Amino acid sequence: MSDSRRQRRIWYAVGSVLVVAFLAYGTTSFKSNLTPYVSFAEAANSARKVQVAGGLVENSTEYLDESQELRFTLVEEDGDTMVVHYDGVKPGNFEEAVQIVAVGNYDNGIFHAEQLLVKCPSKYQGVEDDVRTYGSET
Amino acid sequence: MLRENAEMEWIVPKPVSEILKWVLLVWLAGVIVAAFFYVQPAEGFIGESSRIVFFHVPMAWVAVLAFLVSCVTSVMYLRRRDPKDDIRASVSAGLGLLFAVLATTTGAVFAKIMWGAYWNWDPRQTSITILLLIYAAYLALRGAIDDPERRASLAAVYAILAFVTVPFLVFVVPRIYWSLHPDTIINTRGANEFDSRYTQVLLASLVGFTYLYVWLYTIGCRIEEIRQRRRQEVL
Numbered sequence: 001m002s003d004s005r006r007q008r009r010i011w012y013a014v015g016s017v018l019v020v021a022f023l024a025y026g027t028t029s030f031k032s033n034l035t036p037y038v039s040f041a042e043a044a045n046s047a048r049k050v051q052v053a054g055g056l057v058e059n060s061t062e063y064l065d066e067s068q069e070l071r072f073t074l075v076e077e078d079g080d081t082m083v084v085h086y087d088g089v090k091p092g093n094f095e096e097a098v099q100i101v102a103v104g105n106y107d108n109g110i111f112h113a114e115q116l117l118v119k120c121p122s123k124y125q126g127v128e129d130d131v132r133t134y135g136s137e138t
Numbered sequence: 139m140l141r142e143n144a145e146m147e148w149i150v151p152k153p154v155s156e157i158l159k160w161v162l163l164v165w166l167a168g169v170i171v172a173a174f175f176y177v178q179p180a181e182g183f184i185g186e187s188s189r190i191v192f193f194h195v196p197m198a199w200v201a202v203l204a205f206l207v208s209c210v211t212s213v214m215y216l217r218r219r220d221p222k223d224d225i226r227a228s229v230s231a232g233l234g235l236l237f238a239v240l241a242t243t244t245g246a247v248f249a250k251i252m253w254g255a256y257w258n259w260d261p262r263q264t265s266i267t268i269l270l271l272i273y274a275a276y277l278a279l280r281g282a283i284d285d286p287e288r289r290a291s292l293a294a295v296y297a298i299l300a301f302v303t304v305p306f307l308v309f310v311v312p313r314i315y316w317s318l319h320p321d322t323i324i325n326t327r328g329a330n331e332f333d334s335r336y337t338q339v340l341l342a343s344l345v346g347f348t349y350l351y352v353w354l355y356t357i358g359c360r361i362e363e364i365r366q367r368r369r370q371e372v373l
Binding site: 019023026034037091092096101115116120124126127 | 177178179180181182183184188191252253254255258259260261264265298299302303306311315316318320321331332333335336
């Protein structure tokens with residue numbers, strides 16, 4: 001093997017190691033910072049405005065028309081539940097929602113949401129083709 | 139340096155691209171009409187918002203394809219040191235950035251309609267922002283170096299490193315984290331949620347956008363080549 005070829009091999013090796021290291025660094029350093037959603041337990045301990053995400057517990061929704069107040073319960077993957085309180089007009093697609101993101105503060109056992117983001121089941125099926133009902137799976 | 143008077147052929151020979159660009163016009167016009175009249179709004183989506191899938195997904199696909207081409211041509215540059223490969227890499231990275239911005243914008247519009255906010259730093263939005271910054275930095279790097287050969291080698295190395303993050307940011311992150319983003323076509327449940335009409339139009343759109351990219355890439359490379367040749371003539 002000539003010197004220049006050996007040198008080139010070394011450079012390839014160094015390059016590959018760099019690329020792998022870069023990937024590993026990226027994976028670990030972004031792990032906690034890439035998602036804005038915190039767990040219910042973290043939300044309860046935080047004084048800051050946070051975003052929580054969870055499934056909507058069936059039949060937990062109450063809506064008071066005169067005060068425009070919405071109350072419902074969210075459940076996390078591990079089974080934790082949290083009551084969410086929202087003052088304002090119900091989002092248009094709230095009825096179909098299976099998962100909700102609530103932006104706000106936790107106070108005295110209730111999460112006071114300033115904003116609700118709604119995730120609906122996404123099936124790219126024309127409405128006239130077939131109408132199905134959805135379970136809670138997503 | 140670039141050979142003079144050599145009419146360069148970039149992927150598609152000129153006479154063929156002259157015809158294909160008209161085919162592309164008719165094809166994409168057809169896709170747009172189909173997206174709005176052939177397909178019914180999907181259930182679970184507010185109003186007509188599900189139709190954005192026919193434009194948003196192909197834009198994201200083209201962005202990934204363009205970044206891949208930029209990476210491959212950068213590798214070619216480092217092996218052959220042919221200035222044409224540097225032109226290819228830079229044009230493709232620029233197009234990738236353009237389509238990534240378009241995908242982000244259409245995504246934000248969809249988010250406003252479906253989720254209720256243009257932007258809430260959902261993992262999808264965070265990861266695409268990082269990707270946009272990475273490729274914006276590529277263009278900034280190119281702009282900062284005057285010597286063409288130095289610029290080409292440094293940019294090539296950077297483009298290869300930049301592409302390493304693409305699979306991670308585009309495909310891995312959204313599958314690790316819970317996200318408001320609708321399930322993708324290749325999803326963790328292995329379910330195809332597209333009915334036949336949605337599938338037909340989406341495939342047609344993917345084909346159209348892919349050729350749109352090839353066409354823009356061909357034009358971009360020609361323009362850049364002419365620009366560099368003229369610069370040499372001036373010197």
